[in-house]
Amino acid sequence: MDGKKAIEIELTTTKKEKPDFSNLSFGKVFTDHMLMMDYKDGEGWHTPKILPYQPISLDPSSVVFHYGQTVFEGLKAYRTKEGKILLFRPERNFRRLNQSNDRLCIPHVDEELVLEGLKQLVWIDREWIPDVEGTSLYIRPFIISTQPYLGVSASTQYKFMIIMSPVGAYYKEGIAPVKIAVEEEFARTVKGGTGTAKTGGNYAASLKAQEVANEKGYSQVLWLDGKEKKYIEEVGSMNIFFKINGEVVTPELSGSILEGITRSSILELLKHWNVPVSERRISMDEVYAAYKDGQLEEVFGTGTAAVISPVGELFWHGEKIVINNGETGKLSQQLYDTLTGIQNGTVEDPFNWVTEVKEN
Known part of the structure; x- marks a missing residue:
């Protein structure tokens, strides 16, 4: 599948106010857009889409709420002094995501497709990548099980999402011990x-x-x-x-x-x-x-x-x-x-x- 052609894009019409990049905490504000893709038995993963960051609606009986069938990853995007945008070993994150999927009985994602989707998402929200020393854009890909079913078995439906957040140091101590x-x-x-x-x-x-x-x-x-x-x-x-x-x-x-x-x-x-x-x-x-x-x-x-x-x-x-x-x-x-x-x-x-x- 050609990820460049397969990923739909819907841009926001109301951009958020950006935080002060010199005074960032960790994981509290999020960028304008997100990536979402659904899975259903018989259809596989389908309809990858970049869309405005928004709440999602789930059935109260969704498997994730009751049996914890979910996986996630964490990586970062960086802005260089020359203005280039860099990702650090992103292919390893999606490889590990599929290893986690194995353990949690979640269908594998197409690693090339989701990496291409991530690159497009980062580019669209590139203004959110801070340029202050020690800061970065934290990226959170994750999968949740969404089948409405109160039974202890692997879900037949899932959502894959990527959200992003400009961040400062994880520990308030920074590089201090x-x-x-x-x-x-x-x-x-x-x-x-x-x-x-x-x-x-x-x-x-x-x-x-x-x-x-x-x-x-x-x-x-x-x-x-x-x-x-x-x-x-x-x-x-x-x-x-x-x-x-x-x-x-x-x-x-x-x-x-x-x-x-x-x-x-x-x-x-x-x-x-x-x-x-x-x-x-x-x-x-x-x-x-x-x-x-x-x-x-x-x-x-x-x-x-x-x-x-x-x-x-x-x-x-x-x-x-x-x-x-x-x-x-x-x-x-x-x-x-x-x-x-x-x-x-x-x-x-x-x-x-x-x-x-x-x-x-």
Whole structure:
């Protein structure tokens, strides 16, 4: 299917007032347009359309409300100093979306078609892409199950949508180190569950622990494995890395960890720099021992929203583990500067990660 011809376009007649790009929060205002496409058994995915951003109408018995059959993605568009518009590895997001679809019994989307639709949507709303340092246009593709049916089975109807929001830093601290509490009571997911899929239920399961952590003054929760509560998995909004005695270690993809696109990019970047790096099981006991021995040099998280987020403190077993005197480490800063530089076009991209969006 030729995506350029297949996607209908309906432009808004009343454009919204844009926010102050120098004072953006995260995910609170949305652009003028959205993309929508429907699925029905026997017809497949059909009628992709860019239309004015608007509420949607759903039957109260829609499967998504009752059984949580939904998946989503997150990526960003950036404006360079020269005015170019860049996307960062968007094909990986739609590939991962289909991997999530597999786990949630949702029909695959045509990756080329939705990527073409995304490019057209970004171009139409290009005036919403902020040009202030540290800002970007956050892009949220998602699928919900819409069949009106109160039965525990996969839906026969779905909606695919993309909405977009100009954003500032995900954490109010920005690149400054965040404080994270290690979760010891609750479990987010286990091997064989839905941890490898980007689905709403995983995040709903994290909210209670997040609430408790916030009350104690911590920005996020570091999840341990759901079985032994011993091995490190990921943070609520990002994957996690530890620099121990010169080596960077990140938890291996064990069947309960989301395969982060920023995570993958950081691994490639570290190898490109010949920095010792490994993906393996790592326990909090090992991290604590390294801290006590003075070998825990840096900790940082990676994700689309935060990009690189240095961790200045971990709270575990009632003890504060302060990393690098609570300051941003040299490697964390270098990774942040390089990756954001590639994303906004100020640093050379040797990996061909960025895709320029142009008028069709």
